[in-house]
Amino acid sequence: MASTPLWQLSATELSSRIQSGEISAVEAVRSSVERMHAVNPGLNAVVTDLSASALERAAALDAATGPKGPLHGVPVTIKINIDQKGEASSNGVVALKDLVAPDDAPLVKNLLDAGAVVIGRTNVPEFSRRCDTDNPLFGRTWNPWGKHLSAGGSSGGAGSAVAAGIGALAHGNDIGGSLRFPAAGNGVVTVKPGMGRIPVYNPSAGAERGMLAQQMSAQGLLARSARDLHLSMPTMIAPDARDPFHVPLPWRGPALEGPLKVGFSLEAPDLPLHPEVEKGVLAAKAALEEAGYVVEEVTAPSLREIQFDGRSALMTESFALMAEDVAKYGSPAIVAVFEENYRRSPRVEMTKLMELLAKRTFYARQWSVLMEEYPLFLSPFHPLPFYAPGRDAEGPEGLRETIGQAHWSTVGNYLGLPAGNMPARLAEFPEGPKPVSVQILGRRWREDLVVDAMVAIEDRLGTLSSQLWSRMG
Template sequence: MAQDFWRLSATDLSKQTRAGDISAEATVEDALTRMEAVNPDLNAVVAPLAEAARERALALDKSRAGGAPPGPLHGVPVTIKVNVDLTGEATTNGVTALKDMIAPGDAPIVKNLLDAGAVVIGRTNTPEFSFRADTDNPLHGRTHNPWGRHVSPGGSSGGAGSAVMAGIGALAHGNDIGGSLRFPAAANGAVTVKPGLGRVPAWNPSQKAERGMLAQAMSVQGLITRHASDLHLSMPAAIAPDPRDPFHVPLSWRGEALEGPIKVAFTKNTFNFDLHPDVSAALDAAREALTDAGYQVEEVEPPLVQEAGLAGYRALMGEVKALMGPDLRAYGSDTLNAIFDEYYRQFTPYEGTDLLTMMAQRSHYAREWSLFLDTYPLVLTPFLPQPFFAPGRDEEGPEGVRDALGSALYSYAMNYMGLPAGCLPTRLADLPQGLQPINVQIVGRRWREDLVVDAMEAIEARIGSFAPTLWDRMAQG
């Protein structure tokens, strides 16, 4: 019988399963019941793994009964995005041509979560090639936002964001090359931290060739949650070393404590984009919460955000065009190729010597930010200048792409520089089209994701989670 264990945070769930108050079998069965109830309307999970999840939960319970110590994520239901390898399952990346590409082994992030005791209950949707800020593809179809059809679920980890906020699993795996953890968090009102470069080991056993250098430098694996505390629980497991990633940085999750008060740089600068009043109010709420928590928040402009963001995305587009361009043309839909044509127009790809020069210039931007973060260990910024856009907005020509991706300078600038960046909701906006959450971003020093999560935890303690409001709305239909 369902007990609404799905409502519990991953932290609370883990405490109870590790103590033996709840069995892994019970938590997983309840998560599967929730998935069966709400996923048909959302299409967040495109490959349910109910039987495998039940078998693993039973095995975990037997192991624990036999005296084996439970892992930190013992019995916690998780979802895995369809663009990383899970043994025996298709790594489709939302592409019809890849529907039969069966993974021969687990990606490091999957192995680390399983080693910690997590139970995979399903695979979540992504756009084609995981290269949109919205989630739809010809193979798996469109994912919907649990807040309603008026707002996109984000991308590319849109299935992950939709699933975890709807109560399908307490943790959701995702990844981020230009915002693919933070876009879904912002769209669905979830919490995430984009890890910095080298923090979480990454590799797909199914891959036929190594990724481009910028893809390696900008793309990271991570988790989307409903509560900041769940990142403190789960990220130490996610960052466990794996020899298959030779550039992983084996640092502990917690760094040295800083002498207080911690200084936070605060900006509302949205460059050539108008700042919406609800985004402004969300930033004010975050600032007030941090101030109340004892942080020293100062309004000051961080360096070179617009320049770094545009340089980084133009460089990435140059690499993508050279290395992925033929596959995008051959296997991508007309819709995806039209979007990429617009990407190339708005982010003119660097090529040849120019591309090599901008890859080198990346160090300049990272150095300037390193110097800035030496004074201000955290930076509170907008994530998007406007409330999250409607489904299919990036299909609507130049203005659509500009709204969906062009305005996200604070997002991909952080990927280019390899800095950690958290994203959490601080306001529930009552807009003409309907209720939707508004998220802000917190950037941190390199390898100090723990400081980012601490700050998000402090904000959440004062503002709260919007998940109960969402679940009430879902229950009312």
């Protein structure tokens, strides 16, 4: 029986084999690089090929003596909106194609310090502001499950890459679902960390981001197995003085008395919950109960209000700080999406914005109180199965059926709570297969509890990787 190709192994399995000396970093990286060269031409997930420098780094790691980092030799990708020294942080914008980073962002430094090897940089939509990945600079990223599915956004290149076997881990970020949409569409796993958990700074940035964007955005990783997040995310949270608001807490929080209670809801405020999505959430619920969690149906506090207020506040800030650049440097497609977003979530005047931001504390308090009893909350991520490429650019209905239904996603961003996303099943449709995902919100700064729950679900429901690869051939 043929041995499993190294590119198919999880980050945890790769790390274990490299640490033991069973395989070398060069072997691990070469396998992922060969996989990238085989499948990326049909996906366009990786838009900057760093295989030559990756193999050089892997050889240097193999020759080094002393302790090995937890990600020693593990191949990863980095999203093109984050600085990596000597590489362009274009954000999918033609005008920024030559914006070369003078230094590494903190998360890149942390990954490298842990021994990771960057094999490529992944695609994004323009300005990283769509839930579908396409731009005039690099073109469209395709979903490895088929061209009937969007790769998601804005970390669509990352989601497509890691699902297809291009690297064991893929960096991404998330201000309104940009880790979780690609996880959902590509059938992989992620946890959006809570506010301040991972230090962030782009040395190439010409100005600071808006305060709401700073508080809602988070850096993270996509993986094929939930266990890989326990291995890799602790490396991401190492402090960096360039982020003065970083929260210096360990990955593992104090143990909670069990059995752990999980809130549960099938609520879908504006569209009927699709039967296939309901099946996925109920399968995850049953898996948690089998693992010893107590899952109880609970009404989600202010779910619809948080979506409306959060998007109105963010769109108001975005218009003030980004609209001029989008109009000047953006393609007609991104300009149209921005305009439709503003129609759906209108800008508000200053007094109203201050009121919205003040009420954010009210919403956060509601959820904080709830999570004293229910440290985790299981729900759908999106009420519909994943959408087709370009759906978010198809006018009001297209936007409504994509980012417009991100109620559960917005709770995590607007309130700064950790939020995991993972596949619960694979649904078959006439147009092709679609992964069906669920979301697990967690108590503030308890990403470890979210990942524990995802591991419990995965142990019982499995991953989708082998099914995808058999279909890809």
